Ligand SMILES: Nc1ncnc2c1ncn2[C@@H]1O[C@H](COP(=O)(O)OP(=O)(O)OP(=O)(O)O)[C@@H](O)[C@H]1O
């Protein structure tokens with residue numbers, strides 16, 4: 001029966017999407033979590049809905065429109081919170097709702113019915129197109145290369161910006177580059193799990209990994225593996241009982257998290273008994 | 277004696293508010309300057325100006341070093357570490373990061389870098405912490421790790437903003453010994469509220485209270501401090517030779 005499944009192009013596409021999602025989210029999610037940018041990422045995610053609405057209205061690819069919109073929102077947040085004395089979380093809050101509002105307006109004034117709007121809100125890995133896959137692949141490769149070659153610089157700037165600045169490192173460039181990659185990763189994974197759930201793809205694997213390791217590099221690797229298992233399991237569940245893939249993937253990941261936490265607690269108890 | 281840094285009539289502060297007025301200071305390669313002054317006087321601000329973290333509103337900051345490519349100019353130990361204690365990084369990697377400098381994106385550590393990091397940890401007496409995650413450190417231990425990070429590149433100028441804040445008395449003593457040794461290779465600027473303890477190690481005293489008064493000796497009286505607009509109590513501790521500090525002489 002599995003062989004039959006693989007004949008369908010959309011199954012292959014969704015598998016590829018799952019693999020690419022775990023890679024990009026594994027790496028970028030680690031950056032987001034360790035730099036405590038989860039709220040910022042939530043803001044970028046929702047702001048990108050503005051791009052989707054504009055894409056719908058003007059009739060070009062909503063994913064590409066959202067990508068452009070998200071990158072500019074991300075750089076905007078970075079700029080406004082650095083150069084003005086507005087609080088960063090307030091800036092995020094404003095752009096978060098502004099993006100959503102723009103999206104709602106444009107979707108509303110678009111003539112006719114917006115057929116895959118639900119896809120963007122709740123995600124559907126089965127509707128991922130070949131173009132989506134190509135974009136995801138490009139971004140994943142770029143992220144991998146940047147993290148391999150610039151690893152020490154990225155880690156150093158992420159750990160202590162001010163010190164990196166005194167060492168004349170290109171701190172602003174690194175920050176802008178990384179926040180753009182965060183925005184791109186978010187937008188390209190919206191198709192997979194949806195706007196509402198994408199943030200969990202960037203945080204749950206990392207939270208699980210963080211239970212077992214305290215090193216940046218290892219969190220990335222473990223997150224990718226966990227994300228991959230979660231994506232495959234979620235895909236299977238989604239296909240079997242016909243529910244949106246986003247929900248089933250996140251559900252699988254949360255179950256992994258609970259299992260991992262229980263494993264850790266039991267391990268601690270056993271260790272305590274042995275030592276006693 | 278070679279001049280390292282020159283501040284000329286510097287005005288600096290935050291958000292258009294002037295904190296430091298008309299500060300001029302020359303730092304030479306074998307200086308050991310103790311900076312004192314009341315809370316909020318602008319000590320940290322002055323260091324940030326020297327470090328290039330704050331651009332002065334007026335005046336100039338000049339560096340006189342020609343070997344910038346081989347040697348990092350400044351090593352810095354910040355006063356408050358705003359650093360995230362939960363960041364997933366090991367002690368050895370923090371120390372190694374002190375070797376990364378310059379406007380580049382790609383860095384690779386060599387074997388000798390790694391050896392250097394181990395030696396620096398040994399010098400500070402925390403070799404045992406090498407593979408600890410930063411989250412498992414106490415405040416004082418982290419302070420020592422950050423000191424190792426500031427030292428590893430053998431900078432021309434070492435800037436320490438209240439390095440004794442979290443550490444125990446025993447290490448404080450060791451720290452000043454280490455600094456005395458290091459002073460043969462580099463200039464040192466240290467901020468401290470405990471002038472009594474540092475007086476015998478430093479060579480000159482800078483009083484910072486919105487402006488700077490440079491006292492080219494390590495002996496100072498309360499009267500002089502008052503005239504510098506720097507009302508600091510001179511409290512000496514047990515082991516410090518009392519000759520260093522002369523009390524108010526009526
Ligand atoms: N980031 C900042 N933004 C705005 N004002 C600041 C900032 N940092 C410091 N200040 C102000 O500048 C003044 C000098 O601060 P600074 O930190 O230089 O003092 P300090 O001498 O180091 O004091 P302390 O002994 O408490 O460390 C203070 O009045 C402070 O309120």
Ligand SMILES: [Mg+2]
Nearest residue numbers: 319320355437
């Ligand atoms: Mg200070």
